[in-house]
Amino acid sequence: MLSLNGVFAGYGGGSVLQGVDLECGKQSITCIVGPNGAGKSTVLRVISGLLRPSKGEVSMDGEPIGHHAPDEILRKGITQVPQSHALFPAMSVHENVLMGGYLIRKDRKLLRERLDRVKDRVPIVAARAQEHAGNLSGGQRRMVEIARCLMLDPKVILLDEPSLGLDPRSLAGVADLIHELHQAGTTVLLVEQNVRLGLGLATHGVVMEGGKVRLTGTAAEIRDHPEISSLYLGGGAGPRVASGP
């Protein structure tokens, strides 16, 4: 469904991504794990069009999208929830979610339907409608961010570190929501520092290191891989590796 072939991309001349090959199957939850600086978030920025690849191709259902502007990528059904600071802090929760439907603003009926559906799915949208988004807690903000991207009824959701800064209860709420989206047929690509949580949620896993994909497989395969288990999950499953990246 979504694939990257030999993608190079970076900031200010240098390439963070050094030839990334990645495949996300339809209705899968793929989790990218890897150390800081591996290029995980950069992959998401390239897919959502915020960063253009210098080489290689990104495609969705076989159609190249690597050089599209962010709004064109949104129209293809790919939305992103970045690591932090995605909301408009001085706008109300209602307005923030409404802005998620900016591209369908001319179809008022569709807009209203989507808003109602999002309210049903993410209760905080109705419960805190008039509150300024900047006054929400980290967990509440993350829910509103996801709710906002649902306004376009996306085929693919890109989630960057959904667990960042969340307490266990908020985390469970976010995990449930991701699970529900998957059940409803949405493809999810997420980047997660919390490897145990990420691979626990995911159907597939990708390990990145130094701007390249080092390992791919089902989430269970990645979780049980001796090296991964040792490096990221605190060991136990296999032989320990002498030196890490």
Added chain:
Amino acid sequence: MTHLVQAITLGLLIGGVYALMASGLTLIFGVMRIINIAQGAFLVLVAMLTWWLWHETGIDPILASVVTTPLMFGFGWVVYRLMISRIRGSSASMSVLLTFGFALVIEGVLNVVAGNKFRSATPSYFEESFRVGEISLPKAQVFGFLAAMAVLGALYFVLTRTWTGRAIRAATQNPSGAALVGVGATGTAALAFAIGSATTGVGGSILSVLYPFFPASHYDWISRLLGIVVLGGMGSLPGALAGAAILGLAETLTATYGSLGWSTLVFYVVIMAVLLIRPQGLFGAKLREDAV
């Protein structure tokens, strides 16, 4: 007591006009982080154009804004596309240099075309006043205030009730977040600059009646406007309203109880005092610390 009520009323009337003039500056800064030093020159340019229209056709100067506002909208759009867009992403100081240069160009052109002399549009009601009990309200200031409030109301409506306004506010608060929902940065910035410039279409027309002006008057105006937006909080519209009201009141109260010469100085003293306590200005964005 009558003196006090009179001073406060006049202060608020003038403050309303200042608010309109400052709203464009703060809107442009909010969306683009561009400090448009030429906003004062835009005002004087419109004042000159209004004076000329009034002088040649006898049209009411404040009503002339029906002509000058769309003109300034188009002017702002073109200036953004041809000039300002080239420094997008540069520091705010770069915008100060560029727009200061542009202000000097406008001043130079006005000097050549219209000459370096004071002008003022003086419609028939120029020296008339409304009387409410003991209070006397100069008609020109009342009409200017009403026009300013009407435009500010329209601006508020556009910003809060339309998709264009939401897109502008979204881009003001979080440019990358706006891109993620499909708000194009360039189009929104051009629109905000055009709207910000259009406010001078009305502001300049009012200025032509209330204050004598000449090409170099823009230095005085941009100082006041910058003072207002810094006091209110850069980029905040409610802040511009509050800052403008404070400037208006500081001027009339000082002129009533002190002397005219001190009236502007008092405002700048107030700015310094406020900034010592609240460096972000009266309405500078401060929500939760970790919000954008």
